[in-house]
Amino acid sequence: MARLSLRAEARRFYLGYLWWILEPLLYVAVFWLVFDKLLGTRTPNFLMFLAVGKLAFIWFSKTVNNAASSIINNAGLIARMDLPKALFPLVVVLECSYRQLAVFLLLAVFLLFDGQMPTLQWLWVVPLAVVQILLIIACGFIAALLVCVSRDFVPLISLGTIFLMFVSGVFWDLNSLPDQNAANLLLILNPLAYLLDGYRQILLWQQPLNTVHLAVLTAILLIVNFVLAKLIHRYGRHIARRVISQ
Amino acid sequence: MSVAIRLVDIGMQFAVSKNHDGGAHRVLEGLNLEIRRGEKVGLMGRNGAGKSTLLRIIAGIFPPAHGEVWRHPDMTVALLSLGLGFKNELTGRENAFLAAMLQGLSRKQAGQRLQDIGQFSELGAYYDEPVKTYSAGMRARLGFATGLLLETDILLLDEILAVGDRGFRVKAREALQEKISADRTIVMVHHAERAIQEICTRAVWLEQGAVRMDGDVNAVISAYGSQS
Numbered sequence: 001m002a003r004l005s006l007r008a009e010a011r012r013f014y015l016g017y018l019w020w021i022l023e024p025l026l027y028v029a030v031f032w033l034v035f036d037k038l039l040g041t042r043t044p045n046f047l048m049f050l051a052v053g054k055l056a057f058i059w060f061s062k063t064v065n066n067a068a069s070s071i072i073n074n075a076g077l078i079a080r081m082d083l084p085k086a087l088f089p090l091v092v093v094l095e096c097s098y099r100q101l102a103v104f105l106l107l108a109v110f111l112l113f114d115g116q117m118p119t120l121q122w123l124w125v126v127p128l129a130v131v132q133i134l135l136i137i138a139c140g141f142i143a144a145l146l147v148c149v150s151r152d153f154v155p156l157i158s159l160g161t162i163f164l165m166f167v168s169g170v171f172w173d174l175n176s177l178p179d180q181n182a183a184n185l186l187l188i189l190n191p192l193a194y195l196l197d198g199y200r201q202i203l204l205w206q207q208p209l210n211t212v213h214l215a216v217l218t219a220i221l222l223i224v225n226f227v228l229a230k231l232i233h234r235y236g237r238h239i240a241r242r243v244i245s246q
Numbered sequence: 247m248s249v250a251i252r253l254v255d256i257g258m259q260f261a262v263s264k265n266h267d268g269g270a271h272r273v274l275e276g277l278n279l280e281i282r283r284g285e286k287v288g289l290m291g292r293n294g295a296g297k298s299t300l301l302r303i304i305a306g307i308f309p310p311a312h313g314e315v316w317r318h319p320d321m322t323v324a325l326l327s328l329g330l331g332f333k334n335e336l337t338g339r340e341n342a343f344l345a346a347m348l349q350g351l352s353r354k355q356a357g358q359r360l361q362d363i364g365q366f367s368e369l370g371a372y373y374d375e376p377v378k379t380y381s382a383g384m385r386a387r388l389g390f391a392t393g394l395l396l397e398t399d400i401l402l403l404d405e406i407l408a409v410g411d412r413g414f415r416v417k418a419r420e421a422l423q424e425k426i427s428a429d430r431t432i433v434m435v436h437h438a439e440r441a442i443q444e445i446c447t448r449a450v451w452l453e454q455g456a457v458r459m460d461g462d463v464n465a466v467i468s469a470y471g472s473q474s
Contacts, residue, residue: 079302079307080326081325081348082306082307237306238309
């Protein structure tokens with residue numbers, strides 16, 4: 001299903017599959033222009049710093065926003081078949097993760113051009129990406145449920161991801177905050193901030209990861225996802241009634 | 247014959263106002279119905295009598311607000327209705343494949359059915375064009391062919407025979423009569439009495455959310471006809 005959706009989307013646009021990497025790159029370009037050229041940031045090697053953060057963040061924001069409408073967008077199908085409702089957000093996650101694979105590969109090429117040497121430490125990207133997928137699934141489930149309750153949540157979720165972008169250190173460095181306690185608090189409370197910082201630690205700064213943090217985060221996310229999946233399963237038919245009668 | 251579907255004291259309402267606290271529109275109230283395996287039941291009634299809602303409750307799409315729904319645990323069910331449900335950007339073939347997979351067929355089984363579905367729906371070269379280029383009749387044909395050729399025990403048809411050109415309607419009815427000679431159970435909603443006469447062995451007339459009359463097709467049709 002995810003693969004078919006991807007094919008469908010590629011067909012809708014003139015440039016087709018090219019948009020997968022073009023769109024995130026344009027975002028990076030715009031942010032770079034504003035923060036580096038116009039405002040003048042003091043972060044060293046800002047372009048790469050931004051690329052790592054922004055590309056990982058877009059994966060999150062785009063997927064969650066798409067997942068939010070995934071159930072109501074399939075009302076036609078839901079009206080005909082008693083399908084597990086968790087399927088729809090999960091398809092979106094799978095779809096976007098396929099694309100992200102291409103984006104990450106491109107990022108690797110950029111890093112090589114930038115003179116970063118690939119080390120074994122780069123492999124830490126894999127567990128980080130897995131945890132990010134878990135986080136995306138959890139947020140996607142919640143977003144999709146909220147939109148089933150009311151469509152009014154669609155713009156709110158979109159606003160929410162923008163807020164998250166500002167507090168996750170996409171274009172500023174957490175480690176440069178004057179108050180290190182605040183930075184630490186942010187890393188604990190905002191898993192996305194931890195993940196973005198984690199990608200940079202490995203790819204740009206060759207620093208070891210805080211693995212305890214990663215393990216705890218994984219455990220919490222697994223539990224949250226389990227509970228959410230149960231909830232969606234249990235109320236699947238009520239969701240259907242809601243979606244069809246709206 | 248064994249019971250396929252049993253509905254006891256079914257009630258259903260939908261919220262009318264936007265905030266869902268205001269009035270509720272009662273669609274079904276105190277409905278009882280028992281359908282046996284192999285029966286071909288035609289549902290009749292005015293617009294808003296609750297026919298489509300009833301089919302969805304039988305299909306298990308959503309639960310009724312109150313009452314009991316029992317469906318034979320070994321029987322599979324498919325609901326065919328018009329309208330949404332296709333992915334517009336995908337071709338007819340891809341949509342049929344998706345529907346087959348979602349019905350629980352394996353990749354291989356689904357692949358085998360694709361040819362037949364394409365042939366029956368008479369889409370020709372359009373079968374490999376995106377569904378958004380289809381006319382309403384073509385969509386209906388694809389939907390019907392897909393539903394018909396995925397063999398389920400209980401087939402619920404919501405106005406699905408009303409579309410397509412005359413030739414296709416005849417063919418669809420014939421195929422249905424052929425397919426239903428076995429012990430498949432059918433519940434269909436259709437506004438044309440002739441289709442119900444041709445296919446069904448029993449008719450049920452719904453009014454104000456409950457069964458007003460139930461029995462022989464011709465008797466129900468003539469009573470319904472003299473009423474409206």
